Amino acid sequence: MFSLLWELFITFFKIGIFTFGGGYAMIPLITEEVVAKNWLETSRLIDFIAISESTPGPFAINISTFIGYNQAGILGAIFATFGVVLPSFIIIIIIAKAFHKFATNKFVVGFLRGVKPVVVGVIFSVAITFLLKSIFDLSVLDILNVDFRWSTLIIFAVVFAMTRIWKKIHPIFIVLVSGIMGLIIYGLIL
Amino acid sequence: MLFTLFWTFFKIGLFTFGGGYAMIPFIHQYAVEKYKWITDDEFLDIIAIAESTPGPIAINSATYIGYKVKGVGGSALATLGVVLPSIVIITLIAAFFMQFKDNVYVEYTFKGIRIGVAILVLNAAIRMYKKLDKNLLSFFLILVGFGLILFEILPVIYVILIGGITGIIYQLVKVRGEDNV
Structure with a gap:
């Protein structure tokens, strides 16, 4: 038990160190770790992401708590969340007194100049991975086995158009609309 | 004072849905306008800090404001406050979700x-x-990040480090070039 709690703590500590640019930047790291460790399948992880987006509290904390709880109950939730919080906590306390010196340091500026675009590329690729998984139930590496179904594409087209037209739409509505469409299309039509 | 700090961040954690950026107006309302824990300039610093340090913006800002108000103890209480609602709510939902x-x-x-x-x-x-700033470097790095992860060539952490190191090299070469002019 203790070794699992320790692994949760270390895994989320690592994720906390390398999350640059808000909660969505955490998704690629979490996906990789959680799938590699066989803690969750990709589709179940996406369910957890959906719930974490639609409940109160910062996404990063919600998803860490959720995965920790799923692995090891309430103690797991606490260890995972403590792990993801600790790097920011330590870094902020170190730089709080000399933030301007930190922010204009040429290594910091250069590092961020490179990290920001690379993270955008990484998130794009995770978006593609999630789309392939959720629409066609396949991964990039076996793309030739595609089982094409128009009906699932309808959900994508409608929801994507909705987010493009109504740009400020809250994630909760996206989760609700796509959930209702899923229930109707998979439950009644397919 | 310490309790107010904890309670304020508890409320912020409870009423923010989605990402940490949704939290920014709340933080401004409480920490700048109501309690005057930080100034408007410091508030802008927080956003800059959140973008230039790793970790969730919610945690970065709670830690920073807590520190300004009451040192490391203040940081710990503010961070605990912002995290606690999530732990309680998600634990309940997770238990419920497993049933269904x-x-x-x-x-x-x-x-x-x-x-x-x-x-x-x-x-x-x-x-x-x-x-993003659009230039050759950033387009190149977007493609690098996209390709390496899509085809599962390298772990995410290495890809982020490749981006960071490339950025540092670029910055050092560019700054030296400008000094020569």
Whole structure:
């Protein structure tokens, strides 16, 4: 038990160190770790992401708590969340007194100049991975086995158009609309 | 004072839905306007800090404001406050979800929701792309990040480090070039 709690703590500590640019930047790291460790399948992880987006509290904390709880109950939730919080906590306390010196340091500026675009590329690729998984139930590496179904594409087209037209739409509505469409299309039509 | 700090961040954690950026107006309302813990300039610093340090913006800002108000103890209480509602609520929901996850209608609903989440992630990528400085370096690094992860060539952490090191080299070469002019 203790070794699992320790692994949760270390895994989320690592994720906390390398999350640059808000909660969505955490998704690629979490996906990789959680799938590699066989803690969750990709589709179940996406369910957890959906719930974490639609409940109160910062996404990063919600998803860490959720995965920790799923692995090891309430103690797991606490260890995972403590792990993801600790790097920011330590870094902020170190730089709080000399933030301007930190922010204009040429290594910091250069590092961020490179990290920001690379993270955008990484998130794009995770978006593609999630789309392939959720629409066609396949991964990039076996793309030739595609089982094409128009009906699932309808959900994508409608929801994507909705987010493009109504740009400020809250994630909760996206989760609700796509959930209702899923229930109707998979439950009644397919 | 310490309790107010804890309680304020507890409320912020409880009433923020979604990402940490949704939290920014709340933080301004409480920490700047109501309690005057930090000034407007420091508030802008927080946003800059959140963008230039790792970790969730919610945690970065709670830690920073807590520190300004009451040192390391203040940081710990503010951070605990912002995290606590999530731990309680998610634990309840997770326990509930485990009961219903195998129900066939729940599964249909989540099959739809997974597509919605993929779109959320795609839109986040588009939004972050729009905020980038557009130049050859950033286009190159977007492609590097995209390709290496899509085809599972390298772990995410290495890809982030490749981006960071490339950025540092670029910065050092560029700054030296400008000094020579």
